Amino acid sequence: MIFRQLFDHTSSTYTYLLAERAGGEALLIDPVLENTDRYVKLIEEFDLRLVLAVDTHIHADHVTALGALRARTECRTAMGDKTHAEGVSVHFREGERLRVDGLHLDVLYTPGHTDDSYSFLLRDRVFTGDTLLIRGTGRTDFQNGDPAAQYDSLFGKLLKLPEATLVYPAHDYNGMTVSTIGEERRWNPRLQVKGRQAYVDLMNGLKLANPRLMDVAVPANRACGLKAAA
Numbered sequence: 001m002i003f004r005q006l007f008d009h010t011s012s013t014y015t016y017l018l019a020e021r022a023g024g025e026a027l028l029i030d031p032v033l034e035n036t037d038r039y040v041k042l043i044e045e046f047d048l049r050l051v052l053a054v055d056t057h058i059h060a061d062h063v064t065a066l067g068a069l070r071a072r073t074e075c076r077t078a079m080g081d082k083t084h085a086e087g088v089s090v091h092f093r094e095g096e097r098l099r100v101d102g103l104h105l106d107v108l109y110t111p112g113h114t115d116d117s118y119s120f121l122l123r124d125r126v127f128t129g130d131t132l133l134i135r136g137t138g139r140t141d142f143q144n145g146d147p148a149a150q151y152d153s154l155f156g157k158l159l160k161l162p163e164a165t166l167v168y169p170a171h172d173y174n175g176m177t178v179s180t181i182g183e184e185r186r187w188n189p190r191l192q193v194k195g196r197q198a199y200v201d202l203m204n205g206l207k208l209a210n211p212r213l214m215d216v217a218v219p220a221n222r223a224c225g226l227k228a229a230a
């Protein structure tokens with residue numbers, strides 16, 4: 001399998017390039033608009049054909065490359081059936097599989113950070129978007145965020161995966177690149193709570209500033225990154 005974790009310095013976003021083999025079909029998860037040239041070059045270097053570009057949710061901190069990649073490569077763009085974005089070619093839902101050559105990604109609906117947040121399970125690893133971060137969890141105070149729903153997504157779905165499952169989040173701000181479900185269960189401070197209400201209280205007590213790009217990124221991302229904020 002070809003697996004590349006790409007980092008956007010401005011927003012600390014991780015983008016993932018996946019393909020079964022060089023010369024075959026490829027998938028990108030959470031691509032960032034400013035890095036489109038880098039993705040296209042890397043895809044060419046591996047002699048890949050990009051067939052699918054996916055966002056785990058509508059991001060508030062960077063503009064997505066979904067629309068730009070579709071224009072450049074004719075790939076399909078995909079988001080979950082709960083998304084508020086327009087112009088997406090494929091909508092996936094919990095229980096479905098995204099198939100790219102021999103790669104099968106199982107779709108998990110993991111709301112809480114936003115109401116359109118999804119995770120993808122691929123063999124030994126899970127792409128958790130902003131639902132589960134390394135030693136953290138995605139904020140729940142805007143974009144229809146809901147700490148109780150996030151608790152259920154975390155404890156009812158993601159933490160039920162085998163302990164050795166690798167965790168690849170959509171961001172990291174501390175230099176971490178990968179974790180495991182077992183590690184997060186033990187060492188993630190947000191997960192050391194007694195129950196749902198304690199988690200809700202913890203999340204509602206965070207006093208976070210809005211992301212710098214939020215007023216630009218959210219409207220743009222509702223149009224796959226092709227429109228600036230109105």
Ligand SMILES: [Fe+2]
Nearest residue numbers: 058059060130
């Ligand atoms: Fe996010």
